[in-house]
Amino acid sequence: MSNNPYLLAADNPEACIALLRENPSLASGQDEHGYSLVHAAASYNHLDLLRTLVGEFKVPVDLKDEDGETALFVVETVAAAKVLAEELKLDTTIVNDEGQTAREKIEAEEDYPEVAEYLRGLEGEANTTTTAHGTTNGVTPADLPPAPEGLQVQIGTMNEAENAGEPDPEFRRRIEELASREDFETAEGQAALRQLVEDAILGPRQE
Incomplete structure (x- = not known):
């Protein structure tokens, strides 16, 4: 079995968690491009791994790569976006080095319109004013x-x-x-x- 946590995060999240429990220091590591296991777990929709990284290993959910992008910029499913934004409380207004939010970048790339629509809905909720x-x-x-x-x-x-x-x-x-x-x-x-x-x-x- 590979001991590369990034490969395991993509292909075998359970084995990745087991590896991290043996060597917790790997959990918050980033490669030469700033890519982290949080990015990988979000991108590959491995939600239990994502929750474990942030909850058990205390990896900052807002880790940024070399382009100033959090894991929200690489999600491909609404489920992963929900875990990041609603469960793990990742700030959806963070902008990358190009000045784009995750929603703006995803909309521009036109790959995952349902994710962009979900994030736009969150922005609407934030702007809606509450009587309270x-x-x-x-x-x-x-x-x-x-x-x-x-x-x-x-x-x-x-x-x-x-x-x-x-x-x-x-x-x-x-x-x-x-x-x-x-x-x-x-x-x-x-x-x-x-x-x-x-x-x-x-x-x-x-x-």
């Missing part, structure tokens, strides 16, 4: 523009009758449209946000 943290689609209260000049705001409570109405569908549409704009952080995007706030408080402008 007081944010909406990545916008926090601090990001909102100041109230229109001269506007007085009174803080109070509303009874059930006052609060029974459904949100105006037109404002809902405008909010969703604004949240999806790529230029949200620009002056134009902020002006649109300011106008939306004014319309919500004062009512639409009369032409």
Whole structure:
């Protein structure tokens, strides 16, 4: 049987684990290109080996090769990507030396579209804002523009009758449209946000 851990990681993960238990120092090794057993296990979809490397042998899940790429850049299955991102908590926003995330590189190479789609979904979850943290689609209260000049705001409570109405569908549409704009952080995007706030408080402008 070969004693090369990289070959075993590709062809015989159980034997690789046995070898590492005999010689744990091999677990975190990297070859001349920075390729590690974590990369190999992720690439060949040997998930038990991947979990063992990180969990038992304490190999950093974010090891990078010579191109600045973690194991997420070489996965070929959604299952391996899930183990890295969800179980082992590998940061999916890490970029390589070309400035690409794993999702961007996989999309560019067009080899594993289902993996790219899964990673894109994770990005969407990260950007979606949770009420518990007081944010909406990545916008926090601090990001909102100041109230229109001269506007007085009174803080109070509303009874059930006052609060029974459904949100105006037109404002809902405008909010969703604004949240999806790529230029949200620009002056134009902020002006649109300011106008939306004014319309919500004062009512639409009369032409």
